[in-house]
Amino acid sequence: MLIIGIAGGSGSGKTTVVREIARRMSPHEHVTVIPQDSYYKDQGHLSMEERQALNFDHPDSIDWDLLVQQLRELKAGKAIDQPTYSYITCTRQAETVHVEPSDIIIVEGILIFTCKELMDELDIKVFVDADDDDRLMRVITRDIVERGKNVEWVIDRYTKTVKPMYLQFIAPSKRYADIIVPQGGHNKVAINVLLSGIRKMAKEKEQE
Numbered sequence: 001m002l003i004i005g006i007a008g009g010s011g012s013g014k015t016t017v018v019r020e021i022a023r024r025m026s027p028h029e030h031v032t033v034i035p036q037d038s039y040y041k042d043q044g045h046l047s048m049e050e051r052q053a054l055n056f057d058h059p060d061s062i063d064w065d066l067l068v069q070q071l072r073e074l075k076a077g078k079a080i081d082q083p084t085y086s087y088i089t090c091t092r093q094a095e096t097v098h099v100e101p102s103d104i105i106i107v108e109g110i111l112i113f114t115c116k117e118l119m120d121e122l123d124i125k126v127f128v129d130a131d132d133d134d135r136l137m138r139v140i141t142r143d144i145v146e147r148g149k150n151v152e153w154v155i156d157r158y159t160k161t162v163k164p165m166y167l168q169f170i171a172p173s174k175r176y177a178d179i180i181v182p183q184g185g186h187n188k189v190a191i192n193v194l195l196s197g198i199r200k201m202a203k204e205k206e207q208e
Contacts (some may be wrong), residue, residue, distance in 0.1 A: 001075055001101065002202045003121055006108045007173060008128030009166045010057070011138030013184020017128050018108050020191050021198065029202070030102040032074070036109020039067040040085045042092035051090035057165035059114045067107075068117045074101045075121070104202065110166075113173035123201060126194060127177035130184045132163075 004021075008014045022031040041063050043051050055061060063083075070080040081096035112118055113125065136158060143149040143157075174180065179197065181190040 002104050002123050002198065002205050003071070003075070004104065004106045004124045004126065004198065005112050005119065005122040006106055006126045006128060007110060007113045007170070007177070008181075008184075009130070009135050009170050010110055010162055011135035011142065012128045012130040013138075013181075013186070014108055014110075014128045016185025017126070017181060017191060017194075018106055020185060021106065021195065024195055025104065029104060031104045031106060032099060032102040034067070034071065034074075034082065034099070034105060034107045036062060036067065036107065036112055038083050038085055038097075039063045040090075040092070044089075044091040046090075048090075054090065055161045055165065057110065057161050057169075059111050059169060062109075062111060062115075064115045064118060068115070068121065070099075071105070071107065071118070071121050074099065074105060077101050104198070110170055111173075113176045114169050119176060123205075124198065125176055125178045126181060127174045127179070128181045128184055129174070130182075134184070 006014050006018055018033055022033070025031055039062050040056065041061060043054060046054075066083070070082065073080050079098060079100045082099050084093040084095050084097060085091070086093055107118070107122065113127070119125065139158060139162065140151060140154050143154045144151065149157075179190075179194055181187055181194065183190075185191070
């Protein structure tokens with residue numbers, strides 16, 4: 001089993017890189033994706049107004065203990081019930097996603113390189129980089145289309161939390177990466193190099 005961590009700022013193109021890796025793997029190389037966003041701490045005890053004011057770009061917003069525990073269970077060959085999280089209500093949902101162990105597991109999220117216990121479980125650490133302007137445009141589009149926000153709300157949140165947290169926590173975590181992918185999912189050359197590295201390390205793992 002090969003564990004890959006893919007980090008980067010909001011709107012950097014992480015999801016595109018993950019999809020490209022999964023798409024280009026051969027049929028017998030099953031890929032499972034574990035999104036960091038599924039492990040946000042439940043905030044159901046707070047009022048909706050208080051939930052809307054939460055900083056979701058700070059490492060303290062993530063239930064790292066559960067994420068690391070479930071990743072270790074997958075590595076041990078055990079299935080997990082992955083939590084689900086609603087951006088609309090800012091609460092953990094009753095529904096879970098049943099996840100079976102697979103040959104390649106990708107852990108994806110903006111903050112995954114801020115947790116040492118999680119990084120210790122990763123075989124390959126990838127940081128997806130992108131210009132600030134490009135990331136902002138993607139964040140605006142995503143939050144309006146997928147999360148029901150308006151432009152004013154998105155820009156206010158970007159200014160108050162997304163950008164400061166990127167500078168404080170996410171950008172510095174780039175130094176832990178084994179591979180940096182500039183220009184997000186548009187960098188085909190970098191993705192080709194990454195895929196070659198994944199296949200090489202996967203073969204080495206099989207021979208251990």
